[in-house]
Amino acid sequence: MLEATDISALDTLKEQVLEANLELVRQGLVLFTFGNASGIDRQRGLVVIKPSGVDYSALAPADMVVTDLDGKVIDSRLRPSSDLATHLLLYKEFPGIGGVVHTHSEYATAWAQAGLEIPAYGTTHADYFYGPVPVTEELTAEEIGGDYVHNTGIAIARRFQGLDPHAIPAVLVAGHAPFCWGKTPHDAAHHAAVLETVARMAYFTATLRQSCSGVSQALLDRHYFRKHGASATYGQEK
Numbered sequence: 550m551l552e553a554t555d556i557s558a559l560d561t562l563k564e565q566v567l568e569a570n571l572e573l574v575r576q577g578l579v580l581f582t583f584g585n586a587s588g589i590d591r592q593r594g595l596v597v598i599k600p601s602g603v604d605y606s607a608l609a610p611a612d613m614v615v616t617d618l619d620g621k622v623i624d625s626r627l628r629p630s631s632d633l634a635t636h637l638l639l640y641k642e643f644p645g646i647g648g649v650v651h652t653h654s655e656y657a658t659a660w661a662q663a664g665l666e667i668p669a670y671g672t673t674h675a676d677y678f679y680g681p682v683p684v685t686e687e688l689t690a691e692e693i694g695g696d697y698v699h700n701t702g703i704a705i706a707r708r709f710q711g712l713d714p715h716a717i718p719a720v721l722v723a724g725h726a727p728f729c730w731g732k733t734p735h736d737a738a739h740h741a742a743v744l745e746t747v748a749r750m751a752y753f754t755a756t757l758r759q760s761c762s763g764v765s766q767a768l769l770d771r772h773y774f775r776k777h778g779a780s781a782t783y784g785q786e787k
Contacts, residue, residue, distance in 0.1 A: 555593055555595075558590055558592075558593065559590065559593075559595065559597065559615055560610065562588050562590055562597045562734075563597050563610040563611070563613040563615075564610045565588055565648075565733065565734045565735065566586055566587060566588045566597045566598065566599070566611050566613050566648075566734050567608055567609070567612075567613055568586070568734070568735065569586035569650065569734035569735055569737060569738040570584075570585065570586045570599050570646060570738075571605060571608070571743040572586075572603060572607065572735070572738040572739075572742075573586060573605075573620075573650065573738055573741065574605045575645070576738075576741075576742040576745070577654075578652040578654040578741055578742060578745055579605070579652055579653070579654075580653065581604075582602050582604055582605070582651060583604065583652065583653045584650070584651055585598060585599040585630040585636075585650070585651050586598075586599060586603055586648065586649070586650045586651075586734050586737060586738055587599070587633075587636045587648065587649050587734065588647060588648045588733065588734040589629070589640050589646075589647055591644075591647070592596075594617060594618050595615055595616070595617060595618075595623060596615070596616050596617070596618065596633075596636065596637060596640065597614065598613065598614050598616065598629050598630050598633055598636060599613065599614070599630050599734070600612050600613070600614050600627035600628060600629060600630065601623070601627070601628045601629060601630050601631050603627065604757065605650070612625075612627060613625075614627055614628070614629040614630075614772055616629055616633065616637075618637055618640065618641065619622050619637075620633055620634060620637055625735050631698065632698060632701075633698070634696065634698040634699040634701075634702060635651070635698050635699070635701045635702040635705070635728065636649045636651075636702075637702070637737075638699060638701075638702025638703060638705070638706065638723055639702055639705065639706075639728070639730060641703075641723040642706040642709075642714075643700070643709075643714045643730065645714075645715060645732075645746075646714065646715075646730040646731065646732065646737075647731065647732050647733045647734070647736070648717075648730060648731050648732070648733050648734035648735070648736060648737035649728065649729070649730045649737055650728070650729045650730070650734075650737040650738050650740070650741045651725060651726065651727070651728050651729075652726065652729075652741050652745075653726040654726075654727065654741065654744070654745040654746070654748075655749075656745055656748035656749040656751075657721065657726070657744050657745050657748040658725075658726045658727065659748070659752065660682075660721055660748055660752075660771070661684060661721035661722055661723060661724065661725055661726050661727060662724060664684055664687065664723045665684060665721075666681040666682055666683050666684045666721065666756075667681060667682040667721070667744075667747060667748055667751045668681050668761075668763045669670070669681055669753060669763050669764050669769055670750065670754045670755075670761060670763050670764060671677075671750070671754070671763075671764050672764065672768060672772040673746070673747060673750060674747045674750075674751070674764065675764055675768065675769045675771075675772035675773050676772050676773065676776055677718070677740065677744075677747070677776075678716075678717050678719065678741050678744075678747070678761055678773075679713070679716035679717055679733075679769065679773045679777075680712075680716070680717060680769070681717075682709075682717060682719050682720065682721060682727075682744065682747070682748075683708050683709070683712065683717065683720055683721070684720070684721040684722075684723050685704040685705055685707070685708045685720060685721070685722050686704060686707070686708070686723060687723045687724055688700055688701065688704055688723075688724075692704070701722055701725070704722065704723075705720050705722065705728060706721060712729065712737050716773075716777070718730050718731055718736075718737075718739075718740045719740055719744045723734050727741070729741040729744055769778045
């Protein structure tokens with residue numbers, strides 16, 4: 550049974566997760582009931598996620614579904630998002646993240662369907678992603694026929710072996726669509742919006758000049774590290 554302090558903390562997280570979901574709508578990243586956002590309370594080991602198949606315009610904080618890290622529903626009258634198992638796997642594999650977003654945004658999904666990573670063509674990309682946005686391998690027939698949603702998370706984790714999920718907070722699932730993450734649900738939604746813009750720019754760049762080799766390492770470093778890390782200079786001092 551949840552204690553009063555647990556309920557208070559989860560109410561706050563429910564509001565944050567709802568706001569992240571609504572941000573996906575405001576940014577034009579979802580259609581109908583596509584997509585979902587979640588957040589995690591690591592102290593309590595609980596995840597809050599959008600309910601499955603509910604129209605965004607009808608959502609309220611109380612509709613957000615609370616589960617444990619094994620997917621057991623702790624608090625809800627609704628079923629959780631059908632992508633829950635992928636979110637849970639990412640929270641387990643990437644312990645520093647606090648929010649996950651999944652969309653079928655047009656341009657990022659086009660790259661995923663093509664099975665192509667998004668190259669780092671310029672400084673807009675470099676401000677958020679320290680290198681190409683990777684694409685997973687296609688799932689096997691056995692993986693699809695088994696625990697498909699969980700196996701999607703495994704494919705993402707497998708692709709990030711040797712990569713820093715904080716430096717590249719997004720992935721394209723081959724034949725499917727993107728997942729993004731961040732320190733909070735808001736950060737994850739922010740990254741999803743930027744990813745779609747970057748994907749659109751990359752599409753036009755590749756169309757205009759197929760031989761484009763992308764941003765130089767020096768420029769990638771300059772733009773990424775001005776916004777990230779101990780020596781970041783972007784914005785105001787905190």
